[in-house]
Amino acid sequence: MTADLDTASSGKQESAAQRVSGGRVPPPGISFRDRLSRWDFKYSPYLYVAPFFIIFGIVGLFPLLYTAYVSLFDWELIEDSPSFVGLENYVLLFSDPQFWRTLVNTVSIFLLSSIPQIIIAILLAAMLNTRLRGPTGWRVGILMPYVASLVALGIIFANLFGPKFGLVNGILETFGLERIDWQANRFASHVAIAVMVNWRWTGYNALIVLAAMHAIPKELYEAAIVDGAGAIRRFFSITLPLLRPTLIFVVVTSTIGGLQIFTEPKLFDAMPGSNNGGSTNQFQTITLYMYQSAFEDQDFGYASAIAWALFVIIILVALINFALTRRLASTGEEQ
């Protein structure tokens, strides 16, 4: 992963970067100005990235290391004398059927949400990338779900997917179909939650892709048209490969966000405020389980172990996805 999150043509760019950032041999007897300029090129990058690392050091790293430390203790949320247990929390975790159940739920909801989401987002971006009347209006329109308050979201989706009085089941019955218990049926509950996730995030991802599409120089398209390439061909051989950095961003962030999914399953539970994820934990996700362990069971040590297990899983899946996306988006270019 350290190698590059760059575009494929990194070789050329590396050499350019070399030139840009002071790889040049300074002439003998350099002036003060030149020296200043060299320092500028050598050290200013660190200055530019420093704010992030300072902030992260305070608000990210401390909590992270603190939870790692806590995960080695039998530590209640309110505890005067936690006892050191080594890796026992992790041993317990791997033999905890609820942990595996929540892992399966998380992956299932993640797949049901992120795959359709990314495909629809790219298509939506392609549609928005045509000459439209009132472009701002359309963009605002599709990003609107992101503004919706979570309170409103919870109320609305609970109403839509209510097993007995919900609108969706009402429609199913009108068409003579069986009503579905969106709460009790494990798979149905995952579908309903995925709908909620997709509703909230598809527009957001579409706009990200759209912004990247706009950065593609139009000369490339013009040349392709001269060569007689059709719209679909142009999409696969120009747009998609050049979108690669952005697609990597979308895939990696939605992997990470998807595996941490928390708000939607929490809001979906019929029991208000519950962290159970349904009556048999049928849609409890890992993050929800972690949250419940920390704040309801007040088992801070165990919750920290869940957090770290989740952290490792996410890194692994993100790496796999990253590799897949690189291959996927580069095939077009190699043709």
Added chain:
Amino acid sequence: MTTIGLPFPRRARAGNGAGGRLGRASFWIYGLLIAFVLGSAFPFYWSFLVASRDNSMLTERIPPLIPGGNFLANAQRAFELSPFWKALGNSVLVSSTVAFSTVFFSTLAGFAFAKLRFRGRNVLFVFVVATLAVPTQLGIIPLYMAMSEFGWANQLQAVIVPNLVTAIGVFWMRQYTVQAVPYELIEAARVDGCSMIRVFWHVCLPAVRPAAAFLAMFTFMTSWNDFLWPLVVLNADNPTIQVALEKLQSGYFVDYSLVLAGTTLATIPVLIVFIVLGRQFVAGIMQGAVKG
């Protein structure tokens, strides 16, 4: 690319004109987009419907589609029951500070990661991305300890400082800059004797404007809707808007028309920001298009 000559259907070509962003939107595209926007807007309209009527609407099998006349009365109650104006002021302050700062620092760091070479660049960047994978919900307790150590509990800094720059912002700006800023331009500016910060200002910044505007919108909204952390760290007498709205859901029986009147009111400022920055977003794109 030169040998491509597949027989694509005539209509697709004609409909899309010159292709890419030059294409003119067809009837079908408008149809699909309208469907999407309606789907996106429906819950807002639905919230407004409940806010303009009363709770009983929620128990109707087929809800009515015409607003009732109670919206102003419900809004009035929302104003009375929560410190709405103070919360609104706090939220505007917090969200715009966070949005501005995140965009600035992320763009800067994104530029460095994308276009400058320095020792440890890749390792540091992977580290940035890895920080995204830290589950935030558990950070609340240590973060609260840190904040009270700084003496920031119950103060707005506590919700501003942790979000001054985010990993997702740095990641996004970096990915966009990689693609949007040609090395040739940087090289040219550098040959002209520009300092690094001037290269950033005059070359990088204009090219990444659409992405920056998007990041600003996105950050503003995320901050605006943040609930869990402000609820813990801020007191009820100095709240952000989401914390203030929470107060409306008190009692064993929740008055949803009141709650949704509050959330509808709280959404209006975001929509304004949205439209203003949305224009920037589009303007940036247009500029980019001219520049080629």
Added chain:
Amino acid sequence: MRQQRRRVFTRTAALAGATMLVAACGGSGGDSAENGGQIELTIGTFTEFGYEKLLTEYEAAHPNIKITHHKTGEGGPYHQTLFTKLGSGSGLDDVQAVEEGHISDVLAKSSLFHNLEEIGPKNVTADRWLDWKYQAGKAKDGSLIGYGTDIGPLAMCYRKDLFKAAGLPSDPEAVKPLFETWDSYFAAGDKFVRATDKVAWFDSSAQIFNAMQNQLDVGYFNRDDKLTIETNPRIRQNWQQVTAAVDRGQSAGLVAFSNEWTSGFKSGSFATKTCPSWMLGVVEESAGPGNNGNWAVTDAFPGGGGNWGGSFLTVPQQSEHPEEAAALAAWLTAPEQQMKAFLAKGTFPSQVKALESKELLDTTSEYFGGVKMGQLFADQARKVTEAQYKGPGDGKIQENVIAPALASVEQGTPPQQAWDKVVADAEKIAR
């Protein structure tokens, strides 16, 4: 290791104390906090305690005290914040309200709270409250952690019209035999379900089971904090009785306080509801004006009586002014003040004198056919004999183990399988 951690916490606590002072000075527009003998107190509550006017009154009577009221809407986030701040060692209010369902967790951490018998006004004694309420605020070591505020004595609500249609008695006096014991309750349920179409006897099996469970001597833990779920046969019997009733179609299978549950009131999906005093308002709002006159309440409850809900006021060790805080809490929980809170927001008082006050006894509910609800619930409150001992984790077992398991039975899981999960999950919480 231990010492080190304790030191961190003490330091954090000390710092936070200083911080809160600074924050208070900065925040409240230039009051001279400590200088002129001024004391700033904060009080944290959730939902409606009806304290707004009372706090102003207290400030007027005590010119040296300024009170800031931190009010949270829902109990869920409120208690989570409370425990977060307990865990991180700072940030709590001087007076902190705790709900009945969470009090066992607080009592288990009694060292983090003041003993109100020590620091509270000496004229406040046990006889102010109903005995069971007073006992419920005491930790195992005997220290008093919370002054009782309000209670939720249980009665039975039922649909008069549906009872009549099913051929059951419908007059509040005549229905009492149906609600005498749980056996008679479920037997009447069978009769009702046979006579009607598509209407259930009760809303949710978890609601019924909780009421039965609360009538046992000890909760899910005995006084040695050992799990009773397998050792006390009554728990298993209750479980079998309730799940059997579900099997016979007596439950509407609605999750309490969900949207669908609210809709269930309106469409008349069930005929009886376990009714603590505060439930009358919920029924009225949920069922709506269309059902005016259909609901009634009677002063009977299967198996005796019971309580559901109500709160306590506590003073955390973090408080800078514990004695002043305790004095405020004592004043707020005096019978006169709780009566005013009752009149403002309907919180049913737990104080002996308040329960005898004429104003309370004369309170009626129009929606429930003009019943003298004040008198009715005061009587029900006195039927509760003893506070059930609830070990740490009791509330969690009820909310996160039993309630979901019963919901799963309503959704079709075999009762035995659900019971096995109950045992396993309860053991995990007890661990």
